[in-house]
Amino acid sequence: MxxxxxxxxxxxxxxxxxxxxxxxxxxxxxxxxxxxxxxxxxxxxxxxxxxxxxxxxxxxxxxxxxxxxxxxEGIKNNGVWFKSLSARGIWGWLAAIIITGFYTVLYFFPENxxxxxxxxxxxxxxxxxxxxxxxxxxxxxxxxxxxxxxxxxxxxxxxHNRYQLIRTVSVMFFQTGFSFLIPAFLQVMNEPEYYFTYFWPLKDYYGSPGAVQYYGHATSLSVYFIAFSALMTFVGTPVLTYFFGKRWYCSWVCGCGGLAETAGDPFRHLSDKSLNAWKIERWMIHSVLVAVVLLTGLLWLNSWQQGGVLGKFSQAYSTAYGYVLGMAFSGVVGVGFYPLMGSRVWCRFGCPQAAILGIFQKKKSKFRITANGGQCISCGNCSTYCEMGIDVRHYAQRGQDVVRASCVGCGICAAVCPRGVLRLEGAGSDIDQRTEQLRTVHIRLEDVKILS
Ligand code: SF4
Ligand code: SF4
Known part of the structure; x- marks a missing residue:
């Protein structure tokens, strides 16, 4: 029926x-x-x-x-604003309290x-x-x-959507293989536990002198771990972001993104799309980036000066950073608030890795979402289901490319668009062709002016 x-x-x-x-x-x-x-x-x-x-x-x-x-086939979000769990009803609040409680116990209470x-x-x-x-x-x-x-x-x-299928297999693969099985096997081999899918600044420890000291001497193999970490931070991250945008990490590899995309999917529409939220997001995420850069700089300075510069302070700062950002924000709030604020609370407001990738993406990347504005019927589906709170419709209506630092390239805006307006692209032939066409039209108008 x-x-x-x-x-x-x-x-x-x-x-x-x-x-x-x-x-x-x-x-x-x-x-x-x-x-x-x-x-x-x-x-x-x-x-x-x-x-x-x-x-x-x-x-x-x-x-x-x-x-x-x-x-x-086709994306069904039927009743998403009617269900108590996905519309901040009683079940939504209950889920938020249970997840937040679990993370609080995990981080702040002892093993027993x-x-x-x-x-x-x-x-x-x-x-x-x-x-x-x-x-x-x-x-x-x-x-x-x-x-x-x-x-x-x-x-x-x-x-029915190939892009969504492939990237979901990718996050499942990286979470299972690189964040769960490989660290376990390393321990069996008497190697130090290491996560190949996390780099500085998300994993602030990997950029610290303590990590270089530890991995540099732990075993003959572990020196390569820290070399890999440095290579990804300084070379891999900018190069990959230049070609693919931040999606190569945030939507294909990262464990936090993996959980947000899978467990967090029913809550993606709860992200705040207001201009105020956008302003707060930029302040917060860049402040966290500054905090981690200062922390790392201070630790290295102290290592060089043998604790001579704010020695005790840097240790206290490092511990506070770990508690406030590493545990309370990324874990308790970052996951616990899925049912209240959407699935990317941490990625949007706190993650320093997302901040760096976002800067590369905005300033120097071939990735963008192109919009065929003439086809847009202003239904707003794209904005509603953008987990990063981007008002995609605003760009689509004007036929503007979406080049936003926060976009994680999940592709859901394009997937839910009933008119096929949006496309995730590199600045390859498609975009160049369109720019070329526009330039041609412009030159012809100029010609008309000269002739008249
Ligand atoms: S703009 Fe589109 S691709 Fe980017 S985060 Fe939002 S829904 Fe995902
Ligand atoms: S979902 Fe498509 S048609 Fe609807 S507002 Fe967005 S771009 Fe326009």
Whole structure:
């Protein structure tokens, strides 16, 4: 039966019977995890963990099949402003409180607050790393699982769009391989834990004298890690951004972006599109960039002067930076506020890596979103679903290219446009051709003037 949304039916049924069963299955899996967490101990960890994760995966899979495969292809955001979870209703607030609470416990409370969950994940940790789980292993496992399970959901939703499929496989691959498995295997090989997908300034430690000292001497292999880190910061990042824009990192590689694109997808429309938000965003993200540059500079100065310049202060500054930005902002607020402020709170307002990539993208990059303004019907879909709060319609209506520092090149604006107005491009032949055509028209007008 076809469902219609009108003023007479302000609360249409948005979740089918099958979906309610699917939600119950996934909820049961989450409940199992909560019981183990509350009990503080894990009885029969392998069967319990398998049952819990199995129920969650089965529930999500059944839900998304029903949501997307029972309808024709095409992006469905039906009822997004009617659902309590995605419209800052009770479920949205509850989700925000639960995620924020989880991150607060993870970062600011000692290991023994999560003893039940660490015991539950220990057999997996033993298998992968050859040692029992700690709270960071639990976090990494749940994070990777979220990217994978909700990445599959994302692929069902955008299954007709090749760009979305490829970049989602990419973030799933980098999260699983480079942020979860490789760091674990390195430990089995008695190498120091290292994340190949994070560079300075996002990972401020990798640019510090402490890291150079540590990785430079830890093992014969580890010196290459820090060399790779430096190479990516000074060469890889500008070169790749020149050709591809910041999307090569923010939408294809980064773990924070990976979670935002997959788990955060149902909340992307909640980003604030106002000019005020844009102003605040620029102030905040560039302030964080200045803070990390100062921190790194101070640490190097002190290393050179053997603590002679603000020695104690630099240590306190480094600790404060880690707590306030590394934990409270990027973790607690950055993920916990998805259901309230959209999926890219950290990427938009705080990430120093995004700030640097944004500067390159704005000043020196071939990447831009081109707009065929004549086709735009001003529906506003592009602006609504831009997770970075960019008012894309403003540019589209005028036929202007979108060249914004904050754009992560997710491509959703182009995907949801009903008129095919927007295209993600490098400054290759398409743009050059159009510029050339405009120039030709201009020259002919000039000719007309001279002749008359
Ligand atoms: S402008 Fe388009 S590509 Fe850029 S962040 Fe917004 S939705 Fe994504
Ligand atoms: S989604 Fe397409 S048609 Fe609608 S406002 Fe944006 S560019 Fe115009």
């Amino acid at each position: 076809e469902e219609s949304i009108s003023l007479a039916t302000p609360n249409p049924t948005l979740t089918s019977g099958k979906q309610k069963i699917a939600l119950a299955l996934a909820g049961l899996g989450v409940l199992l995890l909560l019981v183990v967490w509350a009990a503080g101990n894990a009885f029969a960890p392998v069967p319990v963990l398998s049952a819990s994760l199995g129920l969650i995966c089965a529930g999500v899979w059944l839900f998304v099949r029903e949501e997307y495969l029972t309808r024709p 607050w999560l003893t039940g969950l660490t015991a539950l994940f220990s057999p997996v940790s033993q298998g992968l790393r050859g040692k029992p789980a700690d709270k960071w292993f639990v976090y990494g496992s749940l994070y990777t699982l979220s990217v994978l399970v909700l990445g599959v959901k994302f692929m069902y939703k955008y299954r």
